[in-house]
Amino acid sequence: MTAMTMLPLSPRETARRRLLDALRREGPMARVEIGQHLGMSPASVSDLTASLLDEGILVAEEAADPASGLIRGRPKTRLYFAESLGSVIGVWTGFNRIELRLVDSAGRNRASRHIERPLRNLGAEELMDVLAGTITAFAQETGAHTVKAVGLACQGYVDTRDGIVAWSPVLGTRDLPLAAGLGERLGRPVLIENDASAMAFAITQRNADLRSGRTACLMVGDGVGLGFLIQGELYRGARFGGSEFGHVRLRRSGPQCRCGGRGCIEAYLADYALHRDAQLIDHRPAPTLLLPSEDAMGAIVEQARAGDPALLNLFQAAGEVLGDAVGILIQTLEPDHIVICGPGTRAMDLLRPSFEAALESQTIPELRALAAIHVVESSMDLLTEGVVMQALRELDLDLARLKAA
Numbered sequence: 001m002t003a004m005t006m007l008p009l010s011p012r013e014t015a016r017r018r019l020l021d022a023l024r025r026e027g028p029m030a031r032v033e034i035g036q037h038l039g040m041s042p043a044s045v046s047d048l049t050a051s052l053l054d055e056g057i058l059v060a061e062e063a064a065d066p067a068s069g070l071i072r073g074r075p076k077t078r079l080y081f082a083e084s085l086g087s088v089i090g091v092w093t094g095f096n097r098i099e100l101r102l103v104d105s106a107g108r109n110r111a112s113r114h115i116e117r118p119l120r121n122l123g124a125e126e127l128m129d130v131l132a133g134t135i136t137a138f139a140q141e142t143g144a145h146t147v148k149a150v151g152l153a154c155q156g157y158v159d160t161r162d163g164i165v166a167w168s169p170v171l172g173t174r175d176l177p178l179a180a181g182l183g184e185r186l187g188r189p190v191l192i193e194n195d196a197s198a199m200a201f202a203i204t205q206r207n208a209d210l211r212s213g214r215t216a217c218l219m220v221g222d223g224v225g226l227g228f229l230i231q232g233e234l235y236r237g238a239r240f241g242g243s244e245f246g247h248v249r250l251r252r253s254g255p256q257c258r259c260g261g262r263g264c265i266e267a268y269l270a271d272y273a274l275h276r277d278a279q280l281i282d283h284r285p286a287p288t289l290l291l292p293s294e295d296a297m298g299a300i301v302e303q304a305r306a307g308d309p310a311l312l313n314l315f316q317a318a319g320e321v322l323g324d325a326v327g328i329l330i331q332t333l334e335p336d337h338i339v340i341c342g343p344g345t346r347a348m349d350l351l352r353p354s355f356e357a358a359l360e361s362q363t364i365p366e367l368r369a370l371a372a373i374h375v376v377e378s379s380m381d382l383l384t385e386g387v388v389m390q391a392l393r394e395l396d397l398d399l400a401r402l403k404a405a
Contacts, residue, residue: 009400012048015040017400019048020057020081024107024393025205025232028061028080049079056082057399081106085399086148088391089135090384092195093154094222095170095291096120098131100138101384107392111142112384124173124181132185148395150182151191151387153198155223161240163192169223169258191391195219197234197242198386200227203341203376205389210374213336216329218245220322220344221380222291223258224266228333246270250324268321269344271297274314281310294343301347312350319351323358330363330371341376348375 009017022037023029029037035045052058060077085105092099096118102111115134119127131152139147156168163179165171183190193201200217204210211232219225224246228235237243246266247259254263255273267273275292278300304311326338340348359368 010402013400013402015044016048016052016402017397019045019052020396020400021393023058023080024389024396025211026208028078030076030078032076034079053079055403057085058082083108086146086395087144088388088395089139089144089147089150090386090388090391091131091135091150091152092198092380092383092387093119093131093152093168093170094380098134099380099384100135101381101388102138102142102144103388103392105148105392105395107389110144111138112381113138113141120170120172122172124176127171127173127176128178128181128185132182135182135186147188149189149191149391150186151193151198151384151391152178152182153193153195153383153387154178155195155225157239157241157244158192158194158197159239159241160191160193160236163190165192166239166241189394191387191394193387193390194225194227194242195383196225197227198384198390199225199341199378199382200229200339200386201234201390202382202386203339203378204229204232210337210339214333215337215339216333216335217339217341218325218329219342220269220340221271221342223270223272224325226329228335245325245329248325248328250321265321265325269318269325271344274318275300277314278311281314297343297346301350304347304350315347315350316354318347319354320358322351323355324362326355326373327359327363327368330367334367335371337372337374339374339376341378341382343379345375345377348377 018038019034022034026037031045031049035042049058053060058079059082060079083104083106087102087104087110090101090103096116098115098117100113101109103109117130117134122130135150154165154168155170157166159166163177165176165178167174179190179192196219199219203217204215215229217227226243226245228243234242247257247261247264249261249263250265251263255267256262257264257267272291275296300311304315329335329338
């Protein structure tokens with residue numbers, strides 16, 4: 001993200017930051033719950049929350065007894081973020097399409113848009129002009145006059161520290177200074193993230209169990225990506241990116257991948273790969289789109305479920321590759337949880353038999369037993385949700401700072 005505030009936090013500001021982060025992650029909580037969650041004394045929690053309430057950062061709500069719907073005795077007062085602190089826009093750039101989401105400071109969704117727009121053939125400056133214009137128009141249409149930040153999820157290798165998209169299969173330029181370029185055009189700080197990492201972050205925020213230990217989220221859809229989290233925080237590599245797990249080569253002579261290589265995991269599992277191979281079966285019409293629509297993928301899945309033997313074989317082969325991919329994750333990262341997510345889970349019933357067989361045959365049993373595998377049906381909405389949540393957390397860092405007297 002473009003720099004907001006780089007000065008270190010004081011001990012009191014650090015405590016405020018921890019408290020705000022707990023509310024952002026866990027949702028509204030009473031003071032006693034905050035204290036238990038953070039290991040703070042009641043006096044410390046009361047002192048911190050009093051100042052945050054006075055500043056209008058938090059608001060209070062009386063919680064009813066869940067069994068009766070009535071308030072009994074002295075009610076617990078839950079605290080949550082005020083919705084009047086400004087808003088955040090989340091953006092996802094896919095292949096010639098843009099998804100946008102507007103969220104207020106309390107984390108409530110206010111509006112969303114889907115826009116079809118050619119992006120891949122645009123140069124760097126024109127691309128950033130188009131994105132900035134699209135975001136500005138969306139803000140104006142939705143009445144979002146107090147946008148504080150923008151979060152953008154993008155396919156490919158993303159340097160999150162310097163805000164650079166080093167490479168993306170859906171954009172036509174490399175080493176794109178996207179955060180700085182958009183920030184200058186919009187006059188707002190811009191956070192950029194790999195889309196698989198954004199989805200992984202959103203999924204783990206919804207499930208507290210996945211924020212404990214090491215969680216690997218394998219996203220299957222337009223492409224194949226990996227988000228890896230340790231104790232709920234995204235792992236960053238040497239260039240502050242994530243990983244390009246989908247471009248790990250399984251077979252040197254395998255099918256063509258969008259990255260230019262052959263035999264990558266993505267070249268077997270991504271929607272474009274399955275759609276391409278399905279069109280080649282029984283002399284069906286050659287594919288005309290680089291990325292198929294959800295309707296096109298749904299039709300292939302339903303035809304396979306109806307018993308088409310060639311398509312059943314196609315999904316069986318894909319399931320084996322998925323099993324190999326998860327086996328690689330287990331034996332290299334030893335995660336506590338593996339989440340299979342993304343639109344590709346639409347066909348999990350077709351993939352599961354060969355997936356489980358490949359996983360069992362190719363993975364050391366003792367390591368396989370350490371990882372819990374979850375399948376999370378998820379749409380692309382989670383991509384914008386993930387970057388919005390990260391942008392809100394960055395804004396919370398500024399809220400944690402004490403105002404100068």
